[in-house]
Amino acid sequence: MTEHIAEPVVAHDSHNDPESIKREIRKYLYVFGALAFLTVLTVYLCFGLKMPVHTAILIALVVASVKGFLVAGFFMHLLSEKKLIYGVLILTVFFFAVLMWGPWHHWADMLGKR
Amino acid sequence: MDAHTPADAHAAAHHDFEIPYNVHPRPDTGLYNAKLGIWLFLASEVMLFGALFSSYILLRISAPVWPRGWTFLSVGMATTNTFILIGSSVTVVLAWANLRLGNLKMARVFLGITLACAFAFLVIKGFEYHHEFEEGRSPATNNFMALYFTLTGLHGLHVIGGIVVFLYLTTVGSKMYATEPERYTNRIEVAGLYWHFVDLVWIFLFPTLYLL
Amino acid sequence: MGQRRQVRVGTQWMYADDAYKSLKEAQRVLKEEQHHEDAHKQPWIRRYVFSTDHKWIGVQYGFTALCFLLFGFGLMLLMRLQLGWPGQAFSVMKVLGETRAPGGILLPEAYNQLGAMHGTIMVFLAIVPLAVGAFGNYVVPLQIGAPDMAFPKLNMISYWCFLPGGLIMLGSFALPNGTANSGWTSYPPLSVIATNGQTFWLVGMIFLITSSLLGSVNFIVTIIQLRAKGLTFMRLPFFVWAQLVTSFLLLLAFPPLEAAGVLQLMDRVAGTSFFMPSGLVVSGQVLHNAGGGNPVLWQHLFWFLAHPEVYVLILPAMGIVAEVIANNTRKPLWGYRSMVFAVVFLGFMSFVVWAHHMFLTGMGTLISAFFQTTTMIISIPSVIVLSALFISLWGASIRFTTPMLFALAFLPMFGIGGLTGLPLGLASADLHLHDTYYVIGHFHYVVAPGTIFAMFAGIYYWFPKVCGRKLNEFWGKVHFWGSIIFINGIFFPMFAQGLAGVSRRLYDGGIQYAHAKWIAEATNPYMSISAFGLLLFQVPFIVNFFWNAGAAALGHKTVGDNHWDATTLDWAATTSPPLGHGNFVVLPVVHRGPYEYNNPDYSAADFLPQHVDVSGTAPITGGGGLHAQVAAAPEA
Numbered sequence: 001m002t003e004h005i006a007e008p009v010v011a012h013d014s015h016n017d018p019e020s021i022k023r024e025i026r027k028y029l030y031v032f033g034a035l036a037f038l039t040v041l042t043v044y045l046c047f048g049l050k051m052p053v054h055t056a057i058l059i060a061l062v063v064a065s066v067k068g069f070l071v072a073g074f075f076m077h078l079l080s081e082k083k084l085i086y087g088v089l090i091l092t093v094f095f096f097a098v099l100m101w102g103p104w105h106h107w108a109d110m111l112g113k114r
Numbered sequence: 115m116d117a118h119t120p121a122d123a124h125a126a127a128h129h130d131f132e133i134p135y136n137v138h139p140r141p142d143t144g145l146y147n148a149k150l151g152i153w154l155f156l157a158s159e160v161m162l163f164g165a166l167f168s169s170y171i172l173l174r175i176s177a178p179v180w181p182r183g184w185t186f187l188s189v190g191m192a193t194t195n196t197f198i199l200i201g202s203s204v205t206v207v208l209a210w211a212n213l214r215l216g217n218l219k220m221a222r223v224f225l226g227i228t229l230a231c232a233f234a235f236l237v238i239k240g241f242e243y244h245h246e247f248e249e250g251r252s253p254a255t256n257n258f259m260a261l262y263f264t265l266t267g268l269h270g271l272h273v274i275g276g277i278v279v280f281l282y283l284t285t286v287g288s289k290m291y292a293t294e295p296e297r298y299t300n301r302i303e304v305a306g307l308y309w310h311f312v313d314l315v316w317i318f319l320f321p322t323l324y325l326l
Numbered sequence: 327m328g329q330r331r332q333v334r335v336g337t338q339w340m341y342a343d344d345a346y347k348s349l350k351e352a353q354r355v356l357k358e359e360q361h362h363e364d365a366h367k368q369p370w371i372r373r374y375v376f377s378t379d380h381k382w383i384g385v386q387y388g389f390t391a392l393c394f395l396l397f398g399f400g401l402m403l404l405m406r407l408q409l410g411w412p413g414q415a416f417s418v419m420k421v422l423g424e425t426r427a428p429g430g431i432l433l434p435e436a437y438n439q440l441g442a443m444h445g446t447i448m449v450f451l452a453i454v455p456l457a458v459g460a461f462g463n464y465v466v467p468l469q470i471g472a473p474d475m476a477f478p479k480l481n482m483i484s485y486w487c488f489l490p491g492g493l494i495m496l497g498s499f500a501l502p503n504g505t506a507n508s509g510w511t512s513y514p515p516l517s518v519i520a521t522n523g524q525t526f527w528l529v530g531m532i533f534l535i536t537s538s539l540l541g542s543v544n545f546i547v548t549i550i551q552l553r554a555k556g557l558t559f560m561r562l563p564f565f566v567w568a569q570l571v572t573s574f575l576l577l578l579a580f581p582p583l584e585a586a587g588v589l590q591l592m593d594r595v596a597g598t599s600f601f602m603p604s605g606l607v608v609s610g611q612v613l614h615n616a617g618g619g620n621p622v623l624w625q626h627l628f629w630f631l632a633h634p635e636v637y638v639l640i641l642p643a644m645g646i647v648a649e650v651i652a653n654n655t656r657k658p659l660w661g662y663r664s665m666v667f668a669v670v671f672l673g674f675m676s677f678v679v680w681a682h683h684m685f686l687t688g689m690g691t692l693i694s695a696f697f698q699t700t701t702m703i704i705s706i707p708s709v710i711v712l713s714a715l716f717i718s719l720w721g722a723s724i725r726f727t728t729p730m731l732f733a734l735a736f737l738p739m740f741g742i743g744g745l746t747g748l749p750l751g752l753a754s755a756d757l758h759l760h761d762t763y764y765v766i767g768h769f770h771y772v773v774a775p776g777t778i779f780a781m782f783a784g785i786y787y788w789f790p791k792v793c794g795r796k797l798n799e800f801w802g803k804v805h806f807w808g809s810i811i812f813i814n815g816i817f818f819p820m821f822a823q824g825l826a827g828v829s830r831r832l833y834d835g836g837i838q839y840a841h842a843k844w845i846a847e848a849t850n851p852y853m854s855i856s857a858f859g860l861l862l863f864q865v866p867f868i869v870n871f872f873w874n875a876g877a878a879a880l881g882h883k884t885v886g887d888n889h890w891d892a893t894t895l896d897w898a899a900t901t902s903p904p905l906g907h908g909n910f911v912v913l914p915v916v917h918r919g920p921y922e923y924n925n926p927d928y929s930a931a932d933f934l935p936q937h938v939d940v941s942g943t944a945p946i947t948g949g950g951g952l953h954a955q956v957a958a959a960p961e962a
Contacts, residue, residue, distance in 0.1 A: 109690030131908025
């Protein structure tokens with residue numbers, strides 16, 4: 001492949017040197033540990049202790065959100081991702097929330113008694 | 115840009131025909147094409163599973179009674195599956211890290227483990243489904259089972275999709291590493307992002323179906 | 327700065343030695359391109375069937391979509407025969423077969439099939455593939471100075487998901503129990519207990535949705551990542567902005583319908599009860615299913631897509647109209663920035679208005695008020711865009727070309743469509759108007775004399791770019807005048823019918839109801855005659871189109887590269903047709919906004935293309951791909 005004069009020059013960013021990558025690997029392993037712990041926690045609290053439904057929903061949602069944040073933030077490196085991706089995802093999360101809310105509120109606000 | 119020799123002219127003529135930012139990021143966005151592409155696709159998947167979760171919420175709150183997850187399902191098998199999937203997420207990101215370090219061999223080992231985990235997940239799922247059918251339950255039994263089979267079924271289809279992609283990338287597709295290492299590394303990154311998403315969905319699906 | 331000799335090359339003036347240089351460069355590039363083509367000769371099946379060239383894929387989408395448009399039009403004609411003269415026998419009805427039209431008299435069940443498939447085919451197989459798949463695919467990469475879409479293979483896969491989906495839909499007509507007949511909206515429980523045709527509909531929809539999703543990813547990445555150097559977002563042609571917003575709508579709104587489709591498929595095939603309430607009795611028999619489902623859940627998931635879908639239908643049309651108006655008024659668009667912000671805001675709001683289609687599902691006052699408010703708010707950006715387009719005509723030097731006629735007609739037609747949407751968006755008025763012909767009149771005005779006219783404008787406008795020939799102006803004008811008269815003849819009376827209380831989806835057009843009989847009898851026959859009048863005036867278009875497309879395929883070029891003297895990159899920086907591989911020999915560099923017509927600082931021509939460099943001593947050669955690139959060489 002001939003090198004072209006107009007080929008964009010790519011700056012090798014600091015994220016790609018071996019030391020940074022090895023540090024990243026360590027981070028991934030810590031995150032795995034946290035995820036494993038949180039899994040055990042949520043199963044123990046909701047199922048092991050047989051929490052009533054509403055408490056279980058709260059615990060499960062909180063724990064799942066933390067786990068999700070860890071996977072998205074570190075494994076998917078969203079925490080160091082570009083603004084454009086963030087923008088798209090924030091928009092998506094907003095519409096996701098609207099979709100969660102809509103059918104439920106419609107049912108909750110129906111005319112007459114259910 | 116003057117063309118002095120036929121080879122120069124050919125190369126110059128070729129250059130502007132190729133799609134830019136396929137491998138190297140575009141300066142102002144900081145992204146290469148496939149990275150933006152996969153995140154957009156994942157955004158659409160958030161809406162897909164969102165619609166299913168929204169349906170779950172509506173059907174559950176409007177039902178007079180709703181069984182706790184463990185009434186019909188095996189929490190043990192599902193917890194095992196959760197560990198397996200999280201593990202596969204770690205291995206795929208370790209594969210990508212190793213590619214960036216230039217170590218194709220280790221990367222392939224980790225990709226192999228990822229694939230093994232994915233298969234294991236499906237096998238355990240298979241046992242779960244079989245158990246339900248043995249107990250005489252099917253999607254038609256009630257809405258809990260309908261939602262269980264549909265949500266895990268769709269998730270399972272996504273796992274299969276991931277398996278197909280990783281099988282390709284680990285075998286035939288890995289030849290690209292010899293000629294275009296950066297492009298291959300990007301492909302693993304993009305496939306990995308998809309795989310993490312599959313894991314992410316399960317992280318929410320598991321408590322919803324089994325623990326609530 | 328002595329006077330150098332100038333020569334006339336076609337419609338341009340050039341300095342003589344530059345003319346010679348241009349000619350030599352053009353010859354070199356042509357030889358280069360020929361060599362390149364020969365070296366990369368693709369087998370026929372790769373080049374024309376499974377093409378990855380956005381231009382050919384655009385042509386594939388366009389041709390397929392126009393065929394579906396004609397088919398959907400045909401379904402409508404059969405419906406209008408029944409509506410105009412209910413219960414009468416027509417020999418043409420016999421094409422539907424003995425089960426659907428015994429003795430040439432259309433059965434009510436068959437009428438429902440026609441209605442459901444007319445809507446589905448027009449929305450999903452005709453308009454969206456034409457507006458986005460055809461126009462979007464062909465024009466967007468050219469307008470942003472890109473060699474192709476970001477993911478050419480994905481583009482090819484998108485088309486090849488669309489076509490099977492369409493064929494499955496068409497194939498359902500051959501089923502013994504008929505095709506889908508539960509409306510394009512496919513509401514359960516009816517759609518769940520319907521015949522096999524409905525399953526085909528659902529499977530077809532899954533293919534079509536997948537096609538759109540893959541396409542939308544492609545468009546967004548292309549527009550963000552592949553813009554030429556100097557082409558900032560606020561220098562994009564409005565058409566590209568429209569396609570960008572449209573793609574976001576497709577990306578984020580379609581998945582819930584895909585999910586819903588899977589759920590309905592499960593209800594039909596696996597016996598689940600996602601949408602089936604408990605205790606349903608069908609034809610005297612109690613249904614043996616688990617029950618506990620919610621039919622309104624389907625409506626939520628369906629309309630969550632289907633409302634943004636209607637903006638998918640209109641935005642590319644607005645984009646085309648904007649391009650044609652700017653070009654034929656020979657001045658920049660008024661309020662370009664406002665139009666851009668309006669269209670982005672419109673896209674965002676379109677996700678939070680969907681339940682205005684559900685005002686009659688027993689919604690409480692709070693949630694009704696919410697959706698009513700958002701619906702009123704969303705009318706504002708539409709008004710901004712329409713007003714800006716109207717104001718753009720002020721002080722303009724209007725060229726009444728065929729594309730401009732269609733674009734001009736779009737404005738009041740979309741105005742009527744938009745205004746009649748307002749009472750529908752108000753919950754109290756909608757109580758009376760919901761599911762009447764008023765709704766049908768409203769949405770047809772926006773889509774038929776609205777979007778479809780804009781599609782015609784686009785076809786007449788871009789035909790010279792695609793084919794190197796122009797469509798005949800005289801027959802174009804015949805097509806236009808016949809169409810606008812008869813299309814209003816079909817749809818305008820519908821508002822009166824709706825206000826009088828004629829419900830939609832009635833196989834006899836309302837004559838069975840005492841309150842509606844008088845208006846149905848007074849208007850339906852004339853509306854049906856108008857429908858056939860409209861058909862008649864499409865013939866000149868079809869002949870014009872195929873005649874010139876055929877001649878172009880045989881190599882008979884009649885126009886130059888920039889037939890309309892336009893400023894955007896698709897016209898000014900490429901040949902007509904564009905280069906087969908990669909569009910641009912040298913990717914253009916952009917120096918200004920998209921509509922620099924009659925710029926007071928530039929007197930050599932009444933248009934200044936986006937990519938031409940006026941800062942150096944190189945002469946302005948305007949239009950035509952290769953010449954301007956040579957003149958702009960220093961930037962490369």
